[in-house]
Amino acid sequence: MALKEEAVLTVDTMNSNVKEMQYAVRGPIVGLAAEVESELENGQDKPFKEVVRANIGDCHATGQHPLTFLRQVLALTVYPDLFKDPNFPEDAKLRANLVLDSCKGRSVGSYSESSGLKNVRKHIAEFIERRDGYQADMNHVFTSTGASEGIKTILHLLNCDIDGKKPGVMIPIPQYPLYSATLVEYAMPQIQYYLDEENHWSLDMAEMQRAIDEARSTCNPRAVVVINPGNPTGQVLSRQNIESIIKFAHKERLVILADEVYQHNVYDPACEFHSFKKVLTEMGPEISANVQLASFMSISKGYMGECGLRAGYFEVVNFDEKLLMQLNKCISVKLCPPVTGQAALECVVNPPREGEPSYELHEKEKAEVLDGLKAKAKLVSSTFNAIDGISCNNIQGAMYCFPQVQIPKKAIEYTQSNLYKVGVDEIKITPDEFYCFELLKKTGLCVVPGSGFKQREGTYHFRCTILPEKEKFDVVMEKFKKFHTEFLAEWQ
Numbered sequence: 001m002a003l004k005e006e007a008v009l010t011v012d013t014m015n016s017n018v019k020e021m022q023y024a025v026r027g028p029i030v031g032l033a034a035e036v037e038s039e040l041e042n043g044q045d046k047p048f049k050e051v052v053r054a055n056i057g058d059c060h061a062t063g064q065h066p067l068t069f070l071r072q073v074l075a076l077t078v079y080p081d082l083f084k085d086p087n088f089p090e091d092a093k094l095r096a097n098l099v100l101d102s103c104k105g106r107s108v109g110s111y112s113e114s115s116g117l118k119n120v121r122k123h124i125a126e127f128i129e130r131r132d133g134y135q136a137d138m139n140h141v142f143t144s145t146g147a148s149e150g151i152k153t154i155l156h157l158l159n160c161d162i163d164g165k166k167p168g169v170m171i172p173i174p175q176y177p178l179y180s181a182t183l184v185e186y187a188m189p190q191i192q193y194y195l196d197e198e199n200h201w202s203l204d205m206a207e208m209q210r211a212i213d214e215a216r217s218t219c220n221p222r223a224v225v226v227i228n229p230g231n232p233t234g235q236v237l238s239r240q241n242i243e244s245i246i247k248f249a250h251k252e253r254l255v256i257l258a259d260e261v262y263q264h265n266v267y268d269p270a271c272e273f274h275s276f277k278k279v280l281t282e283m284g285p286e287i288s289a290n291v292q293l294a295s296f297m298s299i300s301k302g303y304m305g306e307c308g309l310r311a312g313y314f315e316v317v318n319f320d321e322k323l324l325m326q327l328n329k330c331i332s333v334k335l336c337p338p339v340t341g342q343a344a345l346e347c348v349v350n351p352p353r354e355g356e357p358s359y360e361l362h363e364k365e366k367a368e369v370l371d372g373l374k375a376k377a378k379l380v381s382s383t384f385n386a387i388d389g390i391s392c393n394n395i396q397g398a399m400y401c402f403p404q405v406q407i408p409k410k411a412i413e414y415t416q417s418n419l420y421k422v423g424v425d426e427i428k429i430t431p432d433e434f435y436c437f438e439l440l441k442k443t444g445l446c447v448v449p450g451s452g453f454k455q456r457e458g459t460y461h462f463r464c465t466i467l468p469e470k471e472k473f474d475v476v477m478e479k480f481k482k483f484h485t486e487f488l489a490e491w492q
């Protein structure tokens with residue numbers, strides 16, 4: 001019998017950065033949700049009938065219907081025999097043709113240019129021009145495998161030690177964990193700046209100054225990440241706030257990474273989305289000609305919610321030709337983002353126009369999604385706010401809220417001296433994890449503990465999406481109120 005040799009690659013000999021990396025959105029809470037679901041399937045008696053997944057911003061997974069026009073164009077590009085079908089509207093055929101005209105061999109099965117199909121990039125640039133009222137250069141636009149990959153590409157470019165110091169990146173706290181995870185993976189220092197919870201999670205410039213001043217002794221600050229509208233915090237930044245950040249980036253010589261994937265998701269009538277590109281362009285030549293910006297967009301969010309098609313784009317500003325060449329080289333190693341995703345992206349940046357056959361239905365479907373999200377944003381934040389011991393900023397935009405919850409001292413102490421059973425494992429957990437795990441077990445509502453997004457020491461939060469269907473929320477929110485009251489009574 002052959003003896004088993006020691007494997008070359010084991011957890012002891014793998015990349016330690018990967019081991020250190022954490023990604024809360026798919027953390028232990030997801031394992032627990034699956035466990036509870038299988039208990040329900042096996043007929044275990046529980047005070048709820050299903051798990052309501054409010055843990056991840058995956059719109060279609062929580063019941064949102066795909067947009068007809070987008071899926072028609074996708075179907076036509078994938079299976080061109082459908083061009084003969086008279087049920088497909090002419091404008092869908094026109095868009096599908098535009099995509100196929102850019103594909104080698106007129107097939108989405110061929111590689112595209114690494115930066116993306118020419119027609120798609122041209123229409124992205126036109127979309128940005130219509131949005132901002134200023135010129136956009138398609139050679140400064142790159143499609144990507146979701147916004148995530150674009151963000152990782154730019155962080156990768158920034159990863160350079162200067163004068164023996166590592167490159168630091170300013171990230172908001174709380175933040176979307178792609179940033180903290182990628183920085184750990186690339187061994188780049190995180191410079192954490194806290195958002196102002198008392199002020200609608202806005203960016204406080206004094207706090208940003210504190211963060212960068214403290215970091216200078218240990219690293220070389222090179223970039224600042226801003227998420228607008230915010231995940232997990234649901235705020236929409238004012239134009240004044242954006243101007244202050246741009247001035248700060250200019251003064252401190254930082255590249256701005258503007259994560260604008262929720263640009264279509266603004267619900268509060270008092271708020272408006274202002275793109276960093278537009279505000280930067282309007283700030284006078286000393287700033288607009290110098291501050292470097294990369295802004296990111298995705299088809300996973302907005303009214304499209306096409307997370308699984310994996311497509312997005314980024315636009316870079318004030319990147320010189322030599323840097324653009326290096327950026328092109330860097331992405332060319334990955335060949336290209338999925339071409340089917342690029343076809344879907346085409347529909348977002350070049351939607352049906354007034355007078356075209358698909359226009360009315362497309363506008364109706366888009367409004368239905370956004371109106372539904374707006375109504376749920378109000379329902380969710382007002383329900384949380386009405387509960388003693390929970391405070392929640394209004395959801396101005398994006399798809400989440402991040403309520404603060406007062407966890408009794410006794411419950412905190414319990415987590416410090418006890419392990420928690422998840423599946424076959426017994427794990428050490430934080431007080432907010434304890435709260436969320438118990439919530440899931442007693443109500444079926446699955447939310448993500450705040451510690452996964454980071455939060456001010458001594459405060460506890462959770463992130464709840466506004467995506468589940470309203471009928472499900474109505475039921476689960478009633479259960480939530482009862483759970484919270486009982487949790488306080490048990491641990492007070």
Ligand SMILES: Cc1ncc(COP(=O)(O)O)c(C=O)c1O
Pocket residue numbers: 057145146147148149176178227231259261297298299300307311312
């Ligand atoms: C703020 C933010 N940026 C980026 C992403 C990644 O999006 P994509 O699916 O396009 O990679 C997400 C996904 O939830 C997000 O919330």
